Amino acid sequence: MLVLDSLLFVQAGSSEQLYKSVHSQIFTLPKDTLVYPAHDYKVSTAGEEIQYYPRLTKDEETFKNIMSSKFTLAISKIHRQNNKFVVYCNTQITSHARKGNIREAESLFHRMPEKSIISYTAMLSAYANNGQIANARKLFDEMPQRTVATWNAMITAYVKNMNRVDGVEEAFKLFLQMPVRNAVSYTAMMMGFVNAGRFDEAEKLYEGTPLEWRDPFCSNVLMNGYLKVGKLEKSVSIFEGMVEKNVVTWSSMVDGYCKNGKVGEARKLFDLMEENRNEFTWCSMIDGYMKIGHFEDGFQLFSRMRRESQVGIEPTILTVIFESCGRIGRYKEGCQVHGLVSQLGFEFDVFMGNSIIAMYSRFGCVNEARHLFEMMCEKDIVSWNSLIYGYVQAGRLEEAYDLFEKMDAKDLVSWTTLITGFSNKGLTEKCIKLFSEMPERDDVAWTALISGFVNNEEHEKAVCWFLQMIRNSIKPNPLTLSSLLSASASSAFLRLGLQIHALAFKLDMEHELSVQNSLVSMYSKHGSGDDAYKIFKSIDTPNIVSFNSMIAGFAHNGFGGEALELFRKLVDEGHQPNQVTFLCILSACTHMGLVEEGWEHFKSMRTLFKVEPGPDHYACIIDLLGRAGLLDDAMRLIKSMPVEPHSGVWGALLGASRTHMRLDLATLAAQHIVELEPNNAAPYVVLSDIYTFMEKRRDEEQMRLSKKLRGVKKSPGCSWITVRDEERHTTNFAGGKAGGAALLDGQNGKFWFRRST
Numbered sequence: 001m002l003v004l005d006s007l008l009f010v011q012a013g014s015s016e017q018l019y020k021s022v023h024s025q026i027f028t029l030p031k032d033t034l035v036y037p038a039h040d041y042k043v044s045t046a047g048e049e050i051q052y053y054p055r056l057t058k059d060e061e062t063f064k065n066i067m068s069s070k071f072t073l074a075i076s077k078i079h080r081q082n083n084k085f086v087v088y089c090n091t092q093i094t095s096h097a098r099k100g101n102i103r104e105a106e107s108l109f110h111r112m113p114e115k116s117i118i119s120y121t122a123m124l125s126a127y128a129n130n131g132q133i134a135n136a137r138k139l140f141d142e143m144p145q146r147t148v149a150t151w152n153a154m155i156t157a158y159v160k161n162m163n164r165v166d167g168v169e170e171a172f173k174l175f176l177q178m179p180v181r182n183a184v185s186y187t188a189m190m191m192g193f194v195n196a197g198r199f200d201e202a203e204k205l206y207e208g209t210p211l212e213w214r215d216p217f218c219s220n221v222l223m224n225g226y227l228k229v230g231k232l233e234k235s236v237s238i239f240e241g242m243v244e245k246n247v248v249t250w251s252s253m254v255d256g257y258c259k260n261g262k263v264g265e266a267r268k269l270f271d272l273m274e275e276n277r278n279e280f281t282w283c284s285m286i287d288g289y290m291k292i293g294h295f296e297d298g299f300q301l302f303s304r305m306r307r308e309s310q311v312g313i314e315p316t317i318l319t320v321i322f323e324s325c326g327r328i329g330r331y332k333e334g335c336q337v338h339g340l341v342s343q344l345g346f347e348f349d350v351f352m353g354n355s356i357i358a359m360y361s362r363f364g365c366v367n368e369a370r371h372l373f374e375m376m377c378e379k380d381i382v383s384w385n386s387l388i389y390g391y392v393q394a395g396r397l398e399e400a401y402d403l404f405e406k407m408d409a410k411d412l413v414s415w416t417t418l419i420t421g422f423s424n425k426g427l428t429e430k431c432i433k434l435f436s437e438m439p440e441r442d443d444v445a446w447t448a449l450i451s452g453f454v455n456n457e458e459h460e461k462a463v464c465w466f467l468q469m470i471r472n473s474i475k476p477n478p479l480t481l482s483s484l485l486s487a488s489a490s491s492a493f494l495r496l497g498l499q500i501h502a503l504a505f506k507l508d509m510e511h512e513l514s515v516q517n518s519l520v521s522m523y524s525k526h527g528s529g530d531d532a533y534k535i536f537k538s539i540d541t542p543n544i545v546s547f548n549s550m551i552a553g554f555a556h557n558g559f560g561g562e563a564l565e566l567f568r569k570l571v572d573e574g575h576q577p578n579q580v581t582f583l584c585i586l587s588a589c590t591h592m593g594l595v596e597e598g599w600e601h602f603k604s605m606r607t608l609f610k611v612e613p614g615p616d617h618y619a620c621i622i623d624l625l626g627r628a629g630l631l632d633d634a635m636r637l638i639k640s641m642p643v644e645p646h647s648g649v650w651g652a653l654l655g656a657s658r659t660h661m662r663l664d665l666a667t668l669a670a671q672h673i674v675e676l677e678p679n680n681a682a683p684y685v686v687l688s689d690i691y692t693f694m695e696k697r698r699d700e701e702q703m704r705l706s707k708k709l710r711g712v713k714k715s716p717g718c719s720w721i722t723v724r725d726e727e728r729h730t731t732n733f734a735g736g737k738a739g740g741a742a743l744l745d746g747q748n749g750k751f752w753f754r755r756s757t
Contacts, residue, residue: 086114090122097126117143121150128157152184159192168192183213190218194225215244220252227256230513230541247273251281258288261543262574282309283317290324292544292576294610298324299333313344315352322355326362334359354382361390366399385413392421412440416448423452428461443469443477451483459487463496476503478512485518489525497522511538517545524553544575551584560592577609579617586620590627598624615641619648626656631665647676658686666690 089112096105109115109123120143127136140146140154151174158171171192178185186209193202202222209218219242226234239245239253250273257266270277270285282305289298302321305311318341325334338356353376360369369390373383384407391400404410404418415438422430435441435449446469453462466484469476481504488497501519504510510519516539523532536542536550547570554563567585570577577585582605589598602621605611618641625634634653638645650672657666670683 086112086116086119090116090118093119093122093126097122097129100130102126102130102132117145117147117150121147121153124150124157125153128153128161131161133157133161148178148180148182148185151178152182152188155185155192156188159188159195168196168198183217186213187217187221190221194221197229199225199229211243215242216246216249220246220248223249224252227252227259230260232256232260232262232541247276247278247281250276251278251284254281254288255284257574258284258291260541261292261576263288263292263294263576264574277309277311279311279314279317282311283314283320286317287320287324290320290327293328293578294576295324295328295330295333296610299330313340315349315355318352319355322359326359329363331363331365334363350376350378350380350383354380354386357383357386357390361386361393364390364394366390366394366396381409381411381414385411385417388414389417392417392424395425397421397425397427412438412442412445416445419445419448419452423448423455426456428452428456428458441474443474443480446474447477447480447483450480454483454487454490457490459490459493459496462487475507478509478514481507481509482514482518485515485522489518489522494526497526511540513539513541513543513546517543517549520546520549520553524549524556527557529553529557529559544570544578544581547575548578548580548584551581551588555584555588555591558591560588560594563588564594564597577611579611579614582611582613583616583620586617586624590620590624593624593627595624595628595630615643615646615649618645619652622649623652623656626652627659629660631656631660631662635665645672647673647680650676651682654683654686658690661690663690 089108093105093109096102096108105123105126109119112119120139124136124139127133127139136154136157140150143150155171155174158167158174161167171189175181175185175189186205190202190205190209193199193205202225206214206218206222219238223235223238226232226238235253235256239249242249250269254266254269254273257263257269266285266288270281273281282301286298286301286305289295289301299321302317305317306313318337321337322334324330325337338359341352341356353372357369357372360366360372366387369387373379373387376383384403388400388403391397391403400418400421404414407414415434419431419434422428422434431449431452435445438445446465450462450465450469453459453465462484466476466480469480481500484500485497488494488500497519501510504512504515504519509515516535519535520532523529523535532550532553536546539546547566551563551566551570554560554566563584567577567581570581582601585601586598589595589601598621602613602617605613605617618637622634622637625631625637631653634656638649638653641649650669654666654669654673657663657669666687670687673680673683
């Protein structure tokens with residue numbers, strides 16, 4: 001048997017006997033000679049060329065047929081640029097591997113007559129990229145020689161494909177054996193340590209990396225690793241120490257600042273980048289503004305990107321815009337960007353279509369969302385879920401359920417969205433029914449059900465179903481614990497909160513940000529300000545919710561000065577206060593009687609922080625002015641409000657009017673409250689008290705009669721206390737000078753009545 005390096009068939013007697021590249025002598029072999037080629041070859045006639053593959057010619061009968069058809073075999077020891085042939089094979093191996101065709105890559109590799117070190121490295125990477133680590137290591141061990149690139153490929157294979165513990169161990173063993181290393185070696189090993197969360201070893205390796213190989217790649221890996229685990233200060237330290245930075249360095253740091261709420265710091269870096277920004281940089285900065293509620297800044301930056309940047313508008317950025325428009329209700333801008341998407345031809349792409357459906361759903365424009373849904377040529381499960389979410393948000397549960405029933409395949413999101421919708425309407429029994437029908441349930445579904453009970457103040461049911469969740473071996477997630485902590489904060493049952501805190505510690509979730517924020521709120525509402533502050537101080541990177549919870553805790557427990565000091569710290573650290581922050585600050589100023597400071601904070605909402613005051617903010621500042629006796633100023637402020645005052649605004653004025661005996665303003669405020677809340681007894685009671693104090697007996701009797709005719713009743717005051725670990729309901733009764741309190745024992749349903757003395 002003769003194995004040839006190259007074969008060329010030429011029909012006998014043809015004028016075109018060989019390709020031009022054939023320079024060797026022509027031989028004629030006997031017909032009974034069997035020839036098995038070492039690689040692919042071509043059969044050529046004068047007019048056409050036919051491709052033959054080794055698999056065909058490995059069949060002996062087929063090969064005999066070819067030999068007997070009066071072909072002349074031209075045998076050539078063609079060196080025909082052998083290096084080019086090897087390079088071509090190497091490229092094909094890589095191409096097959098990228099497509100997942102590992103068998104084709106392997107076949108080609110084994111059929112190569114000659115292999116270079118690059119061939120081995122390409123095949124090793126092919127195995128590694130397709131998860132065949134054992135084959136990669138076998139090939140690595142069989143290699144006649146190795147280069148730095150080969151060692152790096154094997155290290156990278158361990159880092160990317162094995163579990164984080166074993167993979168990094170094997171990778172580090174190879175790293176220590178390397179005769180020569182380069183920047184890629186250190187970067188690959190650094191990635192292994194970072195992915196495994198072994199930052200101490202990553203730091204040690206970083207310190208041992210030659211300076212010329214640290215920046216930017218090795219530094220980028222460590223910096224991004226710290227950003228992912230929320231250690232912003234560590235990332236900043238690495239960033240500032242880098243001599244050479246690339247666009248990935250700058251963009252990652254911008255994104256890191258934004259995700260930690262420090263958008264001001266992110267913008268400083270963004271401006272320094274000038275023309276070196278990429279799509280990720282723009283997207284991070286725009287998203288950063290949107291996430292903190294600074295829509296105007298984010299949208300202006302988007303417009304600037306379109307005008308000035310060479311970066312094209314990508315679906316990722318558009319998705320950020322749609323999400324932000326939907327979240328804060330910017331209908332006009334959302335429609336404008338929808339028009340832009342239509343011009344760019346993205347609209348009926350399923351990814352973009354889903355984003356637009358979600359936006360219109362959040363606007364409450366479910367009909368528009370449904371129209372787009374029907375127009376989409378291709379729909380996926382996200383399309384269906386987005387529209388169901390829209391119906392749920394609009395309170396159109398019947399239509400949501402009808403759409404849910406029409407789905408061919410429902411996923412956990414479909415079920416969970418519907419459960420959330422019914423719980424929002426207080427239909428917890430329907431939630432239980434849906435939950436019981438689910439084919440499978442994950443921790444998110446359990447959390448949705450439990451949160452529904454908490455939101456409907458059915459705390460005992462929430463605890464009961466949580467216990468069932470544990471019995472079913474479903475591990476709660478941080479949001480599950482946060483919901484139960486909220487239940488504890490909303491009731492007198494502190495012990496529940498303590499137990500959930502202990503469970504969070506046991507499950508290693510006590511450092512989850514959502515849990516920490518809920519703990520701060522829970523301890524604050526139970527009057528344990530010191531415990532709340534200890535937890536707040538333990539948060540590595542507090543976000544705006546953390547600050548808001550602690551500021552509210554200080555204000556709630558009478559520590560107004562500490563609340564204001566923490567607000568200043570929040571601003572100094574680059575966080576952007578939001579509407580909730582200012583509610584807490586104005587509340588603190590109100591309790592402390594700081595009129596001027598409260599007024600300055602109120603004005604700064606628009607001027608400094610670009611936060612639009614809502615009716616609740618006006619209610620706070622009116623309460624502040626009213627307590628100080630500045631009722632005329634309060635009335636002028638109400639008249640200047642850009643939105644219609646709600647009952648809370650008029651209630652603040654009514655309370656202040658009673659304190660300062662301003663019957664005119666009290667009457668005006670009471671009239672507005674009655675219009676907004678006809679069954680609210682407060683305006684009748686307050687006016688009656690004022691008439692009594694001012695000895696206007698006739699007006700007082702008329703007010704009581706009006707209240708009686710309207711059927712308005714004053715609900716008795718009540719509270720909850722804990723007696724021997726049992727939550728009990730206390731109702732206070734007041735009637736003239738006599739009064740008392742009734743205590744309901746939740747365990748046996750008995751009442752105790754204590755008369756006031």
